[in-house]
Amino acid sequence: MSERRLPPVGMTSLALIVAGGIYLSAHLPREVPLTPAVVLLVASALLLAGNLMALARVHGFAWWRFAQVGKWALLAYAITAGLIEYAFLRNGVSGGVLVVLTLSLVVYAVHVPVLIAFTVARYEEPVPTR
Amino acid sequence: MTEVALQPEHAGAPSAAPGARPDFQIVPLKGLPIVAAVFVALVVAIAANRYWPLEFLHVVFGSAWTIIDLFLGLVLGPVIGRMSIPARVELTTRLMPKLLLIMPTVVTVTLAAGWQLGHLLGTIDSSHPMHGWIVASYVVVGCMAVIALGLLEPANVAVLFELKKPHPNPAVIERLMKRFLYTAGVTGVMQVATFVIMTKVATA
Numbered sequence A: 001m002s003e004r005r006l007p008p009v010g011m012t013s014l015a016l017i018v019a020g021g022i023y024l025s026a027h028l029p030r031e032v033p034l035t036p037a038v039v040l041l042v043a044s045a046l047l048l049a050g051n052l053m054a055l056a057r058v059h060g061f062a063w064w065r066f067a068q069v070g071k072w073a074l075l076a077y078a079i080t081a082g083l084i085e086y087a088f089l090r091n092g093v094s095g096g097v098l099v100v101l102t103l104s105l106v107v108y109a110v111h112v113p114v115l116i117a118f119t120v121a122r123y124e125e126p127v128p129t130r
Numbered sequence B: 001m002t003e004v005a006l007q008p009e010h011a012g013a014p015s016a017a018p019g020a021r022p023d024f025q026i027v028p029l030k031g032l033p034i035v036a037a038v039f040v041a042l043v044v045a046i047a048a049n050r051y052w053p054l055e056f057l058h059v060v061f062g063s064a065w066t067i068i069d070l071f072l073g074l075v076l077g078p079v080i081g082r083m084s085i086p087a088r089v090e091l092t093t094r095l096m097p098k099l100l101l102i103m104p105t106v107v108t109v110t111l112a113a114g115w116q117l118g119h120l121l122g123t124i125d126s127s128h129p130m131h132g133w134i135v136a137s138y139v140v141v142g143c144m145a146v147i148a149l150g151l152l153e154p155a156n157v158a159v160l161f162e163l164k165k166p167h168p169n170p171a172v173i174e175r176l177m178k179r180f181l182y183t184a185g186v187t188g189v190m191q192v193a194t195f196v197i198m199t200k201v202a203t204a
Helices: A012-027 A035-056 A063-090 A095-121 B029-048 B051-081 B085-121 B131-164 B170-203
Strands: none
Touching: A012 A035, A012 A095, A012 B131, A035 A095, A063 A095, A063 B029, A063 B085, A063 B131, A095 B131, B029 B051, B029 B085, B051 B085, B051 B170, B085 B131, B085 B170, B131 B170
């Protein structure tokens, strides 16, 4: 099976979430205006949702493989996101900064598994073959 | 995890490609306890908030991250490019499952221990005199993370699934392996910038 033309599930939303994390981390422990980080977070989440909706319209995509890979990747990245969250909590990050960082980690923990599952599934047959 | 690693339809599938492909697990289950132990050590080090364990984890795992990236991209990549197809496939099936466990573990430990170390030493505090260098390291690591998570890791997983098929597509494997090795090389070179920043901060 060769590579098919599919809607992009790209890295832009991942880059946005990382940029938001860098912005917040660079200002700690001072008070930091949350607006830029919230804008980056919302833009990232919307972009990811848009990518997935565009992908959902594609006929013949190997959703079975996407789900199979995605669920285990989700588990793995939820664990790494949990470890990073633990480091933030251990250092007393709280309030609005903690909320934005936590939501950013949620997007990260969903986005990376989506990228992995998409990359595997795009080379797969729409239905499992034996 | 067994569903991915031990699917009966794949695990015992005879190879139809020229040259026997060694059977392999996409996720090497034997390595998971080691990963778990490393993560437990990380949590303990962060909870204890002591200088030596945090420094140990950050420096050792950070060095491993850099060396693996540089070695894959600049040494092993060109070597693989000159190998015969069966040899390339055999090396890939033995190497890539291990990297699937090693790389995320190394990256997570380096970043989490580094963050806690920065907190302990005060370097992540925005009033620290070297804070500009630390922010520069965030930017470099952020770029590396986007490349590694968005390109390298998906290529790693996808090439393993392709190799598990009864009839793997050599063009797909070639393309994904190139993507993997190039991105490993790029992040390896970017790691040099991290070394410059970290040694600058450590000696200030």
